[in-house]
Amino acid sequence: MGGWNILRVALIAIRRNPVRSGLTMLGVIIGVASVIAMVALGSGARASIDEQISSQGVNLIYLSAGSWGRGPGTARGGAGSTTSLTVEDADAVRAQVPLVARVSPGVRGRAQVIAGNQNWNTSIEGGNEEYLEIRSWRVVAGENFTARHVLVADKVCLLGKTVADLLFPGEDPVGQIVRVRNLPFRVIGVLAPKGQGQWGDDQDDIVIAPYTTLQKKLLGITHLNRVTISAVSQDRVEQAAIEITRLMRQRHRITNPDDDDFTVRTVEEMAQTRLDVANTMNSLLMSVASVSLLVGGIGIMNIMLVSVTERTREIGLRLAVGARSRDILSQFLAEAVTLSVFGGLLGIALGIGISETIVRSLGWPMQVTTEAIALAFGFAAAVGVFFGWYPARRAASLDPIDALRYE
Amino acid sequence: MALIRLVDLRKSYRVGDVTVHALRGLSLDVERGSFVCVVGASGSGKSTLMNVLGLLDRPTSGHYFLEGEDVSGFDKDRRAHLRNRKIGFVFQNFNLLPRTSALENVELPLLYGGRALPPAERHARARGLLEAVGLGSRLDHTPQQLSGGQQQRVAIARALVNEPELLLADEPTGNLDSRTSVEIMEILQRLVRERGITVVLITHEHDIAEYGTRVVTVRDGRVTSDTPVQNRRDAAAERAALPPLELEVEPEPAEAGVEA
Incomplete structure (x- = not known):
C-alpha cells in the first residue's frame, strides 16, 4: 500500500x-x-x-570597595562600604593590566536635585570622561564632560532621561542649572534612555558628574566606591577580572582571599x-x-x-x-x-x-x-x-x- | 490441470491441553469453472478446510497446489499476496467495514497487493461490479443502510474486484432468508456460468449444496463422499417462479419520493 x-x-x-x-x-x-x-x-x-547585558556593555567589569566574602569573626559591610579603594588603584589597573581598555574611577550617592520649582531625589554617580563609553551610553543632547572638566572638578553634569523629563518638562535642559545639595551644577548633556536595569530599577533615574567634583565638593571624600572598567574584548573579560583581582591583592597586601577589601564582578557574571x-x-x-x-x-x-x-x-x-x-x-x-x-x-x-x-x-x-x-x-x-x-x-x-x- | 489439488492434507492444533485433528489426510481436486459445495456438520473440519483453501492458514502436512504451484509452504506475506490476487472471500456475516460506503468497501482489496491503481480506475471497477450485482443505485450507502441481501451482494462485488480465479463462500446464505438466499445463489451461478469463476461454497444445508455442480461431504477431517449433482437447482428460474413481493423494499422514503 x-x-x-x-x-x-x-x-x-x-x-x-x-x-x-x-x-x-x-x-x-x-x-x-x-x-x-x-x-x-x-x-x-x-x-x-x-x-x-548588552545595554550595560558586555565588556564591563566592576571593581567595588568592600567585600561580600565571609571571613571568620569579622563583621563586613559589603561592597562599597570601605574607604580603601583609591584613585591610585584605578590608575594602577589602567597602567598594569594590559587586558583593560578603559578605566573610570567612580563614586556614588543619593541627593535631592532641584531645578526651578521642580525637585527630585535621585542617585548621583561620578566618573571620568570615559565612563559613558565604558557603559556604552550615548548623549542625545549636549555633550559629555571632558578630561579637563574632571581635572578641575568642574560643576557640570549629565541628566538621565527620567531626571531630565521630571526637572525640565517640555524644556531643553542643556545649559540650565540644577542644584544638588545647594551646589549649582550646569547641565551639559542629556543621556540616551537605557530602560530597566538588571534588578528592575530605572537606569535613567540618574545624574552623572565628574567624580572629582563629587569627591571634593559634594561628598567630601577622597576614596572611591567603585571603579568601572572595560576589557579589550568580550572574551578577555574573565582573564582581565582575574588579573585585576591579583593586582588589587598585591596592592592591598592581601594574602588570604577571605580578607579581600574589594569585589571584582563582571556583568556577565551578574547576569549569569x-x-x-x-x-x-x-x-x-x-x-x-x-x-x-x-x-x-x-x-x-x-x-x-x-x-x-x-x-x-x-x-x-x-x-x-x-x-x-x-x-x-x-x-x-x-x-x-x-x-x-x-x-x-x-x-x-x-x-x-x-x-x-x-x-x-x-x-x-x-x-x-x-x-x-x-x-x-x-x-x-x-x-x-x-x-x-x-x-x-x-x-x-x-x-x-x-x-x-x-x- | 485442476485449479486446486489437495493431497493428503492434515491440520492439527492445540486447544489448551487437547490436540485437535481437524484435517486427517484430506485429498480433493477442484476443476476450473466448477461450483463445488462442501457440506459437513460442525466439527467436521470444513471450516479448517476453508481456511487452508483460502490461504488464511497453513496445513500441518500435505500439499496444496493452486494452479499447479505448491503453496502449502508459503509464508504470511506471499499468502497475503495470493489471497489478494487469486481468491475472493464471501462470509456468512458479510464483514463489510461499518460507516463506509459500498463503493469504498468494494475498493478495499485494490488498496493492497502492491499495486497503485489510480483512484478513478478503482472507482470505475468497483462501480461496474456493484452495478453487476444490482446495486448501481446504492454506491454511497453504508452497510447500515443496506439489507442483509444487499450487504452480501456488496461483499460479492468486493470478492470479485481483483478478478480472482477462486471464490470462497463460507455459509453465504446463513444469515439470509430463503428468498434472498435464492438471489445470492443466482449471482454465484451466474458468475460461474458467465465469468468462468470457480466457486467453493461451504454450507451445512444440503438444499443449498444442490445449486452447485458437485457436492463434497466432509466428516472427521476426510472426504467421505464426492458426487456430481444430479438435479441441479437453477436459482434464476426459482426466483422467477417466486410470487412477487407486495412492494419493493425501499428503506429510504426520500429516494422513493424522487422517483415518484
Missing part, C-alpha cells in the same frame, strides 16, 4: 469517529501548547537578560545568576509541560488499543483480502501519528495564541522561536510513533482467522 493510501485510510478511520479523535488529540494539543508557551517564556526571559534562575525555572516549567505531552501520548495509546480491539473484525477482513502485517502496522501507526501531528499543529497554534495573550495582558517578555515550534512538533510526532507502535504491533500480529471470527 502506497504512502498516500496509508494516509488516506488513516484519515478515513479518524473521521469515522470525530469526537473520540478530537478528545485523543486534545491531550497532545494541550501538551504541545504548554511546551510552546513555556519555551516562549524561557526564551523571552533569556532575551531580556541578554538585552540588559539571573540566567541560572531563569533556566531553572524554565526547566521546571518544561518538565511539567512535557508530562502533559506524555499524558497526551498515553491517551493516544489508550485510544489506539481500544480501536484495535474494536476493529478486530476489520483487521481480519483487511488481512483476508490481501493486507500484509506491515500494511496493518503502517495503517495503525499512521493513524496514531496523524492524530498526534494534527494535535501538534493545533497545539502550536494554541501555544502561540497563549503566548500572545500573555504578552498582551501581563506584559511578560515571551518569544515563540522557530526552534521551539520545530521541537514541539517533532516531539508530538515522536509521541505518536512511540505510543502508536504498541497498538499497531498488536493489530499487525492478529491472526486473520481469529480476527474474522471475533465478536
